Amino acid sequence: MGLFGNQFANVVEWEEYRDDILFWKWSNQEIKKGSRLIIRPGQDAIFLYNGKVEGIFTDEGSFDIESEIIPFLSTLKGFKFGFNSGIRAEVLFINTKEVTVKWGTKNPINIPAQGLPAGMPVRAFGTFCCKISDHAALIDKVAGIKRQFTVDDVQERVISMLDQLLMKWIVKEGKDMFNLQANSFDIGKGIQEDLDMEMMKIGISITTFNIASFTYPEEIQKMVTKAASQSVVGDMGRYQQMAMIDAMANGNGGGRAASDMAGMAMGMMMGQQMAGQMSQTMFGNGQQAQASQASAPASENASAGGWKFCPECGTKTEGMKFCPNCGKKLM
Structure with missing residues (x-):
């Protein structure tokens, strides 16, 4: 009788693989003779026996457990299966891909601001990327009590720390309260470093943290818009x-x-x-009249009885001896 006895063959694999699941545990099933282990691209498989890690497999492919996996485990750690039928072991499948997670503040965060005793209420949202980087920490802190760990679980942990981290890095950087978006890269970088340090305790690294937008209360946003409009006016x-x-x-x-x-x-x-044109027309006509009077020959201005127009001021003086306007003698 072989190592696993006369049992029906089965397949050890992550049957319903999803990108939003970081690990999934194959358990509570007996590994039988002729069983095969299937590892797909972007997966690692970790064999657990009695809660302890016996081996980690990172190469994708299909492997015969009796002839390829068990001998490797025996060589690696002197592991011996003392069963003639099947064995009960757990296989933890790890999603090795980097996943993107959306985040957003549940409630406004009151950031200290000059002239506002209660602070400025600010909301923010964006994305962050994470991946499993420490198998041992993950198994010790999470996988030992959970069958699977999803993106939602990571999101919940991150959001629970965001309020303090946002306040810390906005205040620490001393950024302009009304120009946070322009400084979002520096704020996000600081948050990413702090989050990575905390999440590494459970074997997950935060590779990037992006702030898509900061939002202010509606009243503040209207004031900002009005100020911008006035600057244009x-x-x-x-x-x-x-x-x-x-x-x-x-x-x-x-x-x-x-x-x-x-x-x-x-x-x-x-x-x-129109005002400019009227002014130009009137001014032009006045100049033209004065020019025509000034340029009129004395012979045209003179008459048998005297001057038709005063040569001094241009007032009509026909038949007069003196100008009624300026008093100039005309005869």
Whole structure:
């Protein structure tokens, strides 16, 4: 009778592999004669016997347990199976791929801010990447009591630490409270280092931590938007150009407010142009009249009874001896 007795063959494998599961434990089944171990790409298989690690297999493929796995284990640790039927062992399948996890603050975090005794309530969200890096720590801290460990389990652990870490690195970096997004890389890098140190205690490393966005209360966001608008309005010409472009972009059903604003801006521009043209016309005509009077020959201005116009001020003086305006003698 062989090592496993006259038992039916079975297959030791991760039957329902999912990317969101970091490890899955094959257990409570008897490994029979003729059984095969199947390791797929992105997986490691760890043999456990009586709760202890007997061997770690990292090569993908299909292996005969009786002829390939057991002899290896026996050579590695002097392990001996003293059974004639089957053996009860556990096989822990590890997902070796790096997985991406979404995170977000459950509640606003009150960050200390000048002039706000209770702090500034801030929310944040983003992603982080993690992978299993220490099999021994994982088995000792997690796998011994769980059959599987998912991305949701990692997410829950990380989020439980995020409030303190976000506050720590925002305050530590001394960043501008209203410009956190511009400094998100430095803040995220500090959080990643702290998270990695904590999660390594259970055999998981945090490879990256990204902050996609910070959000403020709605009232604060409206104030920021208004301040930005006022900075643009400071340049009236630029404001008018923006209003006109906005109206043209949305003219066929784009918002009445934008169209009204564009019409007002265009009206102001047209008024300014018309005023300029009128001023130029009046000024030009006055200059032309004075020039024509000044250039008129004395023979045209003179008459039999005297001067038609005063040569001094241009007042009409036909038939007069003295100018009624300036008093100049004309005869």
